[in-house]
Amino acid sequence: MTEERKDSEVLDGLIGQIRCEEHRMRTTQAHMVSAGFNIGTEEADGCCLYCRREGKVARRRKNTAYVDEKRNWMESCRECFQEAVEYYADLWQQYYADVM
């Protein structure tokens, strides 16, 4: 085995580990949100992007674990956010029921 090949194997292994670590972090954040933790901005006056009502909106992290981090966030009123959290919490439950 050449030194060069060994280096690339170490690097590949490391990249795999980083991906794994990121996924674990995303999943942990998702479960924290499911459990009621609020990760996001303070509520401010605005228009909800989902129900189109004027009121208090915030940009909050959802309980999802998309690789594309943008998709794990939503800007909405509290009601729309709560609905989304309940929806994804159900999906997680199904997901773990299938895995186990």
Ligand SMILES: [Zn+2]
């Ligand atoms: Zn709304």
